Each structure stands twice: as C-alpha cells, then as structure tokens.
Amino acid sequence: MEIKPLVLIVEDDKPICKFIKVSLETQNYKCIETESGSHAVSLVCSMNPDIIILDLGLPDIDGIEVIEKIRDKTNAKIIVVSARDRDRDKVEALDKGADDYLTKPFSVPELLARIRVGLRNINKHADNCEEISNFKLKELEIDFEKHKVYIRGESIHLTPIEYKLLELMSKYRGRVLTHRFIIKEIWGSYCENETQSLRVFMASIRRKIEIDPAQPEYIITEVGVGYRLVDE
Template sequence: MNQPLILIVEDDKAVRNLIAATLDTQDYRYLTAGTGEQGLQEATLRQPDIVLLDLGLPDGDGVSIIRRIRTWSLMPIIVISARSEDRDKIEALDAGADDYLTKPFSVEELLARVRVTLRRLRYIQNQNAESPVFTNGELTVDYSSGCVYLRGQELHLTPSEYKLLCLLARNVGKVLTHTAILKEIWGSTLDSDVASLRVFMTTLRKKLEKGPGSFQYIQTHVGVGYRMLRVEPSDENRKAAPGEETHDAANQNGSFQP
C-alpha cells in the first residue's frame, strides 16, 4: 500500500525543506509548492491525502486557499502558521481547516498532528455509509437508539449534551470552533452563547471522564473550540484533572524558529 501523499504549501524555503525532511523520515510521500496558486494546482491534479498550508503566502492569504479547496474537496488541511492569535485560528478553522499548528513548532508535534489526521481519514474512508454505532475507547454511541454507553453502562445525557456528543463524534480528531458548534446545535453564532456552550461541555465531560483512569475524550482549545480525541486501545492519554482545560501548545524544546 502506498504511503499517504502530503502537499506542503509554504513560501519559506527553509521551513518547506524542514517539513519535507521531517515527512521523509517517516517515508511519507510529499509534494511542495511555494505559492497558493501552485498549491491549488497540485491539490487539483494530485489529490493529496493531506495539505500542510501556510497562511502568509506571497500571492494571497491562505484562508482564501482553504475556502477554494472546500468548494470541491474535503481533503484534510492542517494550517502551519506564525499567526498565533485566536482570531486567526478561528478564521482558518471556520473556513474549513482541520487543524492549526503554530510556528515555531517541534517536528514531533507536526508528525503527531499528521498521524491524528491520517487516523481520522482512514476512519472516514472505511465507512461506506454512516455506521449506526460509533465506538471510541470505552465510549459507544448508538445513533439508531439515541443511547450512549460508557464501559457498557448507559449514560443519561440531556438532549443538548447528546447533540454535542454526536457532533464531536462525527468529527472525531477535528477542531470545531465555538461558532461552528453553536451554529450546528442551536443555529446561533452569538458570542454571548459561548458561555452556555462551555457549561454544557463541562457537564458532558464530567459524565464521559468520570472515575480514576478514565480516558480524556474531549480536548479544549482555549479561546477556539473543542475536539474529540480518537482513543486507541493502547492510548496513554488519560483524563485531565477535574476542571482542567487542555489545549495544544507548541513544544518549545527543539522547536523550529522560521
């Protein structure tokens, strides 16, 4: 089986070469492009499995590239950008990006993001039609009956908690912004509703991640949104302390300064 094909769209030659060398260590196939237009051409002709996209391109903003790709494809897009403000992350994710990695970044974290995205892609590709049952670690969601089970015991969720869980499960591994969740669940995009969303998400997490040694299923990206983590049988990713908010942060040790 061929290794995944990854498209790198980055105008900085040093960063582009670093990413290419990193992918090469894992035997991933890759393509490179130095401009947005070149990236679009490669994406159209070669249909890569993942796009690694910089936002600050010489011929336009990367967010516009995301929007153009999303008019014809759902190929995963991981943004790699020096823009670290929440509003930049939210704009890119709302435009259709699947993940956001901030420069400077460690090569270990980049590879981890790629692995997570590939797992999610394989999961989607293996579903010829939506399965009536979603399983993740010790969690099971039976869409047909509307029931949720944790370690074989039924969980009692409110209608809003159940809708949130289903939305996260159907997008496992992908960061969903507050705006996207509010629009999908309640048809609202008001900033004032984010506080209510946090309350519902807190109660949902307490039900999913109760008891010592429980898996962490929901990851909080502070100021941005939430992501359901894919739990593997050997995953050591355990539950955070009660009330703790976790979010992605670049590993500064061994990170690359573009």
C-alpha cells in the same frame, strides 16, 4: 504495493519547507511543495493530495484565501502551520475549513501525529459508505440507533442537547471544532450569547463521562477556539 500518502507542503520559507519535506519523507510520505498559494490551488486540483500543510503568510495570496478556494474541491485534510498565534487567526482558519492548526515553532512528532489523525479520519470516511450505528472511544460508547451513551459499561443520561453535542464531536473525532461551528450545527445559527450556554453544556457532559472533569481525557478545550474530542 503500498500507496504512499501524498502531502502537499505550501510554505514560502525554504529552510522550513525543506525541513518538513525531509522529515515526512523519512516517514514514508510522498511530498510535493510550492511557495505560491495560487499554485497550491492548481496542485490540489491536479494532484489530489491526501494532506495539505499550509502556511498562512504566503507571497501572493493569504493562506486563508487558499483554504476558501480549495475546501470545496478536496477531501484532503488541511493542517495550518503558521507563526500567527492569535486566537482569532486560528478560529478564522478553522471556520474557513482547516482541519487543524499548529503554531510555529512546532515539533516534528506533533506534526506527524496530526497527519496520522488526518489520514485515519480520511480512511474512516472512505470505509464508512453506510452510516455507522455505534461509536467507541476508550470506555465511551455511543449507540446512534438507540441514542444511548455508555461510559465504563454503564448507561448515562444526557439531555437532548448534550447528546447532539457528543454525537457531533464523535463525527469529527480528533478535529478542533470552533465555538461558531458547534453552535451553528446544534442551534442552527450563530449567536454570541450561545457561547456561554455551550460552555455549560460541555461542563455537564464532562461531569457525566470524565473521571476527573478538571483533567479531561475525552473532551479537550482549545482555549479561545473551541473543543476537540480526542483520537486514540
């Protein structure tokens, strides 16, 4: 018997919560819901959900605090669905450990697509007990053992930093990576001055792998937040 993915919905607006729950259950997801951030933390520990859909404006504790409390306790993918649309709110949620961020109002197809990406990434992590030796996305290939990158079958030259950036994004394929996260991972510590350097390196990578860097099909800019490597 196929096990249905379990989705925890943390939302204090009852009509929205019901709307999300009904939409997901028609797609064969099993759902549990709560309007309390504190109860959500308990449910994460007791029910072990696969996906967590989290509002930030909760009646007891802020959603950001919920992320901080649960991030080290679960491998579930956290998708924030919030009316807060400022870049700093998105960056803070993602930096604290959220995997994705949708702004209300949102479309059901978009939410379902983000959930599918989250589940795919969970399954990849579970299947890859041994470190993979290569990565393939459309016509982009990375040979991790040889540190080689190919686009449309042709080997391309990347600087060491460019390679490390592409390797990092491939490991988090489909997830929005903030400027702060990328800079800390690549340079070891965060410095605001490195943001411009990051943009330069990303532009250089795009020139090498994209057919049209102005309309990228691999590396997407999340304005004011960071970058995302697409997931087919």
